[in-house]
Amino acid sequence: MSDLTLVLLAAGNSTRFNVPVKKQWLRIGHDPLWLYVTNRIKESLPDADIILSAHKDEIPFITPLCDCTVVAGGETRQQSLKNALKDVKTPYVMVTDIARACIDPDLIARLIAHKELADTIVPALDVHDTVVYGDETIERERVKRIQTPQLSRTAVLRRALETDTEYTDESSAVVASGGTRYFIQGDTRAAKITHAGDTASLACLASPSPFTFTGNGFDVHPFEEGKPMVLGGVEIDSPFGFRAHSDGDVAIHALIDALLGAACLGDIGMLFPDADESYKNIDSKYLLAKCVEKLHHFGFVILHADITIIAQTPKISPYKDKMRLTLASYLHIPAARVNVKATTTEHLGFIGRREGVAVSATASVHYFDWKHG
Template sequence: MSDTTLVLLGAGSSSRFGANVKKQWIYTDENPLWLYVAEHFESSAIFKKIIIVSSSEEIAAMKNFASYIYVEGGNSRQASLSNALEHVSSKYVLVSDIARCCIPSEMITRILGAKQEAACIVPVLAVSDTLYHNNQPINREEVKIIQTPQLSRTELLKEALQTETLFTDDSSAIASLGEKVHFVEGSVKAHKLTTREDLQKVTCLKSPSTKTLTGFGIDIHPFEKGKPMYLCGVAIDVDYGFKAHSDGDVAIHALIDALLGAAGMGDIGEIYPDTEETYAGADSKMLLSDTVKRIKSFGFEIGNIDITIMAQAPKLLPYKEEMKKTLASLLGIRQNFVNIKATTAEKLGFVGRKEGVTVHAVANLTYLNWKNI
């Protein structure tokens, strides 16, 4: 049985990455970055547990990929690590950042192999450039570039983090206790992905898969007198609308389900539940905009959509062009990638009796090609 737990930190907002996608969700082939990193560690060493630290929203999506232990992060790296350590009972803990995604296996082996040397084992790089501090040159032989992963004795790291002082890494926290820190050789390949420019330096990553992911959505709503009607975000000139918790835009609801289905992210009821007062009378266009933002942050691009509206009434032909324009704008795609079909139910069933409308939607997604951002 291994005496080491792996903790991978990825609860940051990726604000310095400067793109719509969160860096932990760029894809290498068909794997999001966080999963690629976790599986690489798993293939390089044996761990008692593997803990992934992220936001609650991301954890819900991560659970679809693999059965690791998932822990919600805090408002700082230190708070996130402290949350993870509550789940660590092994003698040692190896902590790394998901953003440091190209760590060679031999570097992991060097760190784990030195666990008896000190309370914290740290990979480092020598500095080759001339350095100045306060306008004075300093001896670069006395300076080191600190990397992760870092291996610590679990109880000491827990103790070290019980302070208001914020440490930038584990070795600083361990050193604050007066404990010994041991350095091992790091690797220039273990570059941390912080900004988009760093994508050129993480050479282990493959291009994302070109696979198309397809989702299907369906929604049904009965009519309600005296309520405004919206379909595909467009106001329809009739004296009745849809009975619903939100504004009842049945077409947008079906489309949201199709988008979430293609992304493997559940359904509209999970993300915008009709039991929450927040969404009472909600503008469905806002829900769609939020869904699009969410999908893009998780590494997807929208390809095309196809919607079929089955309605005996009202007549929708006069509104179709405006519907296409509205949806294209909300989705961030060209109009020609939005197709809307309207048909009747030949007077059959509840639709044929003019009691309501049903909508079917299909959406296609692809993985964001991060090499172009």
């Protein structure tokens, strides 16, 4: 059994990455970056416990994909680390950021080989350019570029983080609290992904798979007298609407399920539970916008959507073109890639009895190609 735990920090919001995809969800082949980095480091630490700090909203989508402990991150990197440390039971802890994607096994081995020399072992790179601080040129020999992973004594690191001061790495907190730090030679291959262009220099990262994914969705809602009818994002001239927790737009609900199915991200109830009162009578176009945003953040691009509305009443034909344009605007794709069809059940079943409407939807997506833009 290993005497150290690996903590991977992946709870950030990627605000500086400046593309629709959160960097931890960039696809390497089929794997999101957080999973790729986890598996890559795991090969060097096969017996170590692994804790992944993730955004709380992403935990339900992460846990089915890995066998590590997943904890909710905080508002800052430091708070995320403190949350993860609550589950660390080993005397040593190795901490790194998911954004450092190409950590070499030799770097990990060097950290472990030196773990007895100080409270925290830190990879660092020398600075070869002239360094100016304010108006003062300082000795570059005294300047270092600090990297992760960093290997620390767990008890020391916990004590060091019992402060309101925010530190950008573990070793700074340890030293500020009176602990010791030992530098080992860093590795230029362990560069951090901060901006979109940073991925170009990381040779370990393969392109996303060109695979296309297809999902299906199906939903039914009964009619409700005196309620406005909204279908496919369009108001329909009708004396009744749909009985539902939201506005009851059955076409958008089926489409959301198709999109989530294509991206393997669960279903509409997982994303927008009907027990949540905040979604009471909500405009389903808002739900669709949030779903599309989720897909983009998780590394997907929407290709097309095809919707079949099954209704004896109302008449759908006068509204199909407006539905296409409306849905396309929320999907961020041309209207030519959105299709809306309508059919009846020839007066059979509850639809034929004019008791409600059913909708079947199909959607396809592929991974965002971060490598070629």
